[in-house]
Amino acid sequence: xxxxxxxxxxxxxxxxxxxxxxxxxxxxxxxxxxxxxxxxxxxxxxxxxxxxxxxxxxxxxxxxxxxxxxxxxxxxxxxxxxxxxxxxxxxxxxxxxxxxxxxxxxxxxxxxxxxxxxxxxxxxxxxxxxxxxxxxxxxxxxxxxxxxxxxxxxxxxxxxxxxxxxxxxxxxxxxxxxxxxxxxxxxxxxxxxxxxxxxxxxxxxxxxxxxxxxxxxxxxxxxxxxxxxxxxxxxxxxxxxxxxxxxxxxxxxxxxxxxxxxxxxxxxxxxxxxxxxxxxxxxxxxxxxxxxxxxxxxxxxxxxxxxxxxxxxxxxxxxxxxxxxxxxxxxxxxxxxxxxxxxxxxxxxxxx
Amino acid sequence: xxxxxxxxxxxxxxxxxxxxxxxxxxxxxxxxxxxxxxxxxxxxxxxxxxxxxxxxxxxxxxxxxxxxxxxxxxxxxxxxxxxxxxxxxxxxxxxxxxxxxxxxxxxxxxxxxxxxxxxxxxxxxxxxxxxxxxxxxxxxxxxxxxxxxxxxxxxxxxxxxxxxxxxxxxxxxxxxxxxxxxxxxxxxxxxxxxxxxxxxxxxxxxxxxxxxxxxxxxxxxxxxxxxxxxxxxxxxxxxxxxxxxxxxxxxxxxxxxxxxxxxxxxxxxxxxxxxxxxxxxxxxxxxxxxxxxxxxxxxxxxxxxxxxxxxxxxxxxxxxxxxxxxxxxxxxxxxxxxxxxxxxxxxxxxxxxxxxxxxxxxxxxxxxxxxxxxxxxxxxxxxxxxxxxxxxxxxxxxxxxxxxxxxxxxxxxxxxxxxxxxxxxxxxxxxxxxxxxxxxxxxxxxxxxxxxxxxxxxxxxxxxxxxxxxxxxxxxxxxxxxxxxxxxxxxxxxxxxxxxxxxxxxxxxxxxxxxxxxxxxxxxxxxxxxxxxxxxxx
Numbered sequence: 001x002x003x004x005x006x007x008x009x010x011x012x013x014x015x016x017x018x019x020x021x022x023x024x025x026x027x028x029x030x031x032x033x034x035x036x037x038x039x040x041x042x043x044x045x046x047x048x049x050x051x052x053x054x055x056x057x058x059x060x061x062x063x064x065x066x067x068x069x070x071x072x073x074x075x076x077x078x079x080x081x082x083x084x085x086x087x088x089x090x091x092x093x094x095x096x097x098x099x100x101x102x103x104x105x106x107x108x109x110x111x112x113x114x115x116x117x118x119x120x121x122x123x124x125x126x127x128x129x130x131x132x133x134x135x136x137x138x139x140x141x142x143x144x145x146x147x148x149x150x151x152x153x154x155x156x157x158x159x160x161x162x163x164x165x166x167x168x169x170x171x172x173x174x175x176x177x178x179x180x181x182x183x184x185x186x187x188x189x190x191x192x193x194x195x196x197x198x199x200x201x202x203x204x205x206x207x208x209x210x211x212x213x214x215x216x217x218x219x220x221x222x223x224x225x226x227x228x229x230x231x232x233x234x235x236x237x238x239x240x241x242x243x244x245x246x247x248x249x250x251x252x253x254x255x256x257x258x259x260x261x262x263x264x265x266x267x268x269x270x271x272x273x274x275x276x277x278x279x280x281x282x283x284x285x286x287x288x289x290x291x292x293x294x295x296x297x298x299x300x301x302x303x304x305x306x307x308x309x310x311x312x313x314x315x316x317x318x319x320x321x322x323x324x325x326x327x328x329x330x331x332x333x334x335x336x337x338x339x340x341x342x343x344x345x346x347x348x349x350x351x352x
Numbered sequence: 353x354x355x356x357x358x359x360x361x362x363x364x365x366x367x368x369x370x371x372x373x374x375x376x377x378x379x380x381x382x383x384x385x386x387x388x389x390x391x392x393x394x395x396x397x398x399x400x401x402x403x404x405x406x407x408x409x410x411x412x413x414x415x416x417x418x419x420x421x422x423x424x425x426x427x428x429x430x431x432x433x434x435x436x437x438x439x440x441x442x443x444x445x446x447x448x449x450x451x452x453x454x455x456x457x458x459x460x461x462x463x464x465x466x467x468x469x470x471x472x473x474x475x476x477x478x479x480x481x482x483x484x485x486x487x488x489x490x491x492x493x494x495x496x497x498x499x500x501x502x503x504x505x506x507x508x509x510x511x512x513x514x515x516x517x518x519x520x521x522x523x524x525x526x527x528x529x530x531x532x533x534x535x536x537x538x539x540x541x542x543x544x545x546x547x548x549x550x551x552x553x554x555x556x557x558x559x560x561x562x563x564x565x566x567x568x569x570x571x572x573x574x575x576x577x578x579x580x581x582x583x584x585x586x587x588x589x590x591x592x593x594x595x596x597x598x599x600x601x602x603x604x605x606x607x608x609x610x611x612x613x614x615x616x617x618x619x620x621x622x623x624x625x626x627x628x629x630x631x632x633x634x635x636x637x638x639x640x641x642x643x644x645x646x647x648x649x650x651x652x653x654x655x656x657x658x659x660x661x662x663x664x665x666x667x668x669x670x671x672x673x674x675x676x677x678x679x680x681x682x683x684x685x686x687x688x689x690x691x692x693x694x695x696x697x698x699x700x701x702x703x704x705x706x707x708x709x710x711x712x713x714x715x716x717x718x719x720x721x722x723x724x725x726x727x728x729x730x731x732x733x734x735x736x737x738x739x740x741x742x743x744x745x746x747x748x749x750x751x752x753x754x755x756x757x758x759x760x761x762x763x764x765x766x767x768x769x770x771x772x773x774x775x776x777x778x779x780x781x782x783x784x785x786x787x788x789x790x791x792x793x794x795x796x797x798x799x800x801x802x803x804x805x806x807x808x809x810x811x812x813x814x815x816x817x818x819x820x821x822x823x824x825x826x827x828x829x830x831x832x833x834x835x836x837x838x839x840x841x842x843x844x845x846x847x848x849x850x851x852x853x854x855x856x857x858x859x860x861x862x863x864x865x866x867x868x869x870x871x872x873x874x875x876x877x878x879x880x881x882x883x884x885x886x887x888x889x890x
Contacts, residue, residue: 142427266364
């Protein structure tokens, strides 16, 4: 009988039978190891959670009272003979690849990752392994990112232009990850950073976690529209088109996402400016990351899995497509990452 | 080319009309006059002739991108635009180029005589000199149409602001068959008369729909409130043919279709009557196939539109005549400012004088005393092979473009059936990477037979939901086409239905589109092929 693999793909998530735990399960289980705090990876309802220290406060804020153990990158945890350790994934603050070792066999689950250092998340670290389970959200060669310095140069110039023309500047990105990446890379000599409540709640959780973030001003009904107009307004995707955003009229609205690489996707969003900025690896990033693991086999969980798997096999990798509920099975350009605070965003009180 | 590429980037960077006009004005104020004319030509649908066939361009782009051909095709389905796909996949440029748009187009036009090898060398060198945004517009020049999210009317508005010439006059001056190589900016902006270019058509006046959706029916009372006194209006049938402008000037004849295609040679039957018109005459009307004095359904005419050579058989099977409904120029004078009634009188005079009354027909006026009565007459449209009724204000001038107020179309309700979606394909442009193009089927016994494709009719939110369903319920993939688990039911509307030997179902629909998503209907309750055939009405 062939040996059972250390990890299997079940209808609850990625399962380690030997260690009796799941990685990023989407149905309630006893033991869950969490790569990062985004809603499609960190579900509510597990008995015990294991994650990185820097995910602690955000997980507690998003999931409420949970039984959570956190560890440092590289720290080893044993479960039933399986050694678990976390390595930086570079996706968002606190995001981790999960490394498992059992009797000399090594598996790594990437979660979501990007290979470029964004200046705020611990930079991605390649981990040697036998089996690599990777995302491929942007696993098509049309997705090639520019260095982030170039992108933020565009963002800052756009902001400056808006201030000169008395337009409010609204920049949209997910509340965990993109929002902090933007915040830390803005040119604060231009003005102050104002935040939507949903983003500020996440910022506060991160600050409780000891993360140093640039100063922000939470937008409340008392916030002066005129003052906010001189600064930049950080808003989550769910606030687009709400009365909350319209209050800032006239404004220019910029959307930060990897999907902005395609004109059609950008036009669908009806954004004034699309900044091609992603927290996922681009085509070259994915291939170099997979190559750096030296793995014997690679499993693709979400994104353009069919196309990317075929290509990897053609260039000599042993690649397989697997079905999970992470992200979307085909990287739908129109469907946003789930926002746990969607309704909160809609209900946000409008500034005066 | 840098200016032209920047124009695209800037237009993409705003959603606001005023900003777009400003961007266009900045462009016009920066570039040489020849570039202005080339840009105008491109934005009004006048693309340079294709000098390299698109398969070669594609193959060389695949080579330059250094990826397998299948991955290029998959990328194209993700991006939904060939020029954009190629520009995204190629490696970074090695050099740069300061050639203007005019110079690039001249180079493209010179390619015609070159060998394939020379063309390839030129193309590979050109790609290597252009950055990704320049490459995108360059590839558009080589391959595609220039539909880019900016309407011709915005371009005209910008130009009107700069030149001080009114927009309708400018729109008229860029009609017809001019070439940017020979029509100069100076000629465009100086005073003009119709004699400057005897082939030039007038801009078409287009009607506004009275009811924008089939679900919001307008009653006779609504019309009374909106349009007032019936006596102020002229009613005609809305003919389903090819909208055309027919010109006789300086002894020459020209037939223009609505898409500004010169179609004179496609309709030889019309030549004798046009030759017989007095010089300086321009008519507006609908071209239709006729048999025994009766108009035939549009699909009969459709069979001859695409043909390069009109065989004797085709001319016999679908002879064309014009149903004229307006006169725009008479005795060499632009009479568009005269009232509808005055123009109608002139049109009738011309028609009375024609020796070819079977070919030069008049769109007859419908007598009606009340909106209620007209509403009842509208119900007979299908029997008249008409799409509904046209309403024209008797006191109105002939205007430019689609305007509310004086011309209205009151179409009949579409026919409809409930059908099951069985195949899906990704869309293009704004709908790139989303499954938006669907094939629908009805029941033939216990089998589903495909009978129509439809692309429009759903909201963005519905499209996202359908896309989500398709991605999770794919049974098979054939290239870009997915076979979808038959489950979703939609009401499909269409204007007409005809027998067809080219379709598996044996029928062909005119303008099929999705009217609504029938969440309430299980697939078993969709319509049958028999119910569709019943609509053939024989």
